[in-house]
Amino acid sequence: MSEPVLQVEGLRKAFGGVIAVDTVSFEVAAGRLFAIIGPNGAGKSTCFNMVGGQLLPDAGRVQLAGQDITGLPPRRIWRLGVGRTFQVAATFTAMTVVENVQMAFISHRRRLRALLPTARKLYRAEAMAVLERVGMADQAERQCGLLAYGDIKRVELAIALAHEPRLLLMDEPTAGMAPKERIALMALTADIVRERGISVLFTEHDMDVVFAHADTLLVLDRGRTVATGTPDAVRDNAEVQRIYLGGSGVEAAQRAMEARA
Structure with a gap:
């Protein structure tokens, strides 16, 4: 078995007397999607931001x-091959x-000194290829400030892919979308990510998204690990149902997994 792309061992973080993350451990394999879920205040963002x-x-x-990339x-973490998208997407409007996307390639390949007046010529073909893959090639010449929010999210994904990451961190990737x-x-x-062998660590509140696409789930509550496992195992976990999913959440998970199958 190949070495995991990401290994997290015993992460802990406290803010004053409040323990936000309490000895959390997990691994993410190549080409797999790993989701961190849990109720508000569970420690998802804190854990995510320690990794990043x-x-x-x-x-x-x-x-x-x-x-070891701790701290x-x-x-520097980005330079080692960790890309990131954010809950609120941001582009050069x-x-x-x-x-x-060209700017992302220029930065990744350390060509920032070659900016004006040659920047518009650099890596255009590569940028167009990435935009084609994310379904945005037909809008390549539009200003980002004129795009619908869902399209901005696709551009943000293209920018992250331009950095050729081996691990992609996605913080609430579908927030604000229909x-x-x-x-x-x-x-x-x-x-x-599966065709390129990229690993993904993401946080998400939409259970339809999580159970339809994650390979492995980590459920946190008050900073501690409640469950880790496949979507099936997590959906059927009694403690997860009690503290987080509830009746409607279990139904949403079941619908998403049936659609996935």
């Missing part, structure tokens, strides 16, 4: 393909769609 370098853990370790700043757009975006993401 936005927060320094009080204890524990984060390894990327065997390399490294986000830019005055620039076109293709220019946004239900049909949510499923479509995550289906697209799942197809891309």
Whole structure:
């Protein structure tokens, strides 16, 4: 069996007397989607931000393909092959769609000194290929500020892919999107990451999205691990149902898994 792309061991974080994350451990394999879910205040974002370098853990370790990245700043983690999308998507609104993705390629390949006046010529073909893959090639010349929010999310995914990540962190990737757009975006993401062997760690509140696309789920409550396992195992876990899913949540999980099958 190959080494996991991401290994998290015993992460802990407290804010004053409140323990936000309490000795959490998990692994993410190559080409797999791993979701962290739980009720509000469960510690999802805190755990996520320790992996990405936005927060320094009080204890524990984060390894990327065997390399210890615990406590490294986000830019260094990004340089090691960790991409990220954010709950509130942001692009250069005055620039076109293709220019946004070109900028990502320019940054990734360390060509920032080659900016104006040559930037518009750099990596255009590569940018268009990524936009084609995410379904945005036909809007390549539109300013990002004119796009619908669902399309901005696709551009953000294209920007993340331009960095050629081996691990992609996605914080609430479908937040603010209509239900049909949510499923479509995550289906697209799942197809891309599996064909490229990218690992994905994501947080998400939409149970239809989670149970339709995640390979493994980690459920947190008040900073502690409640359950880790396949969608089937998590859906059927009595404690998960009690503290988080409830009746309607179980039904949503069942619908999503039936659609997945």
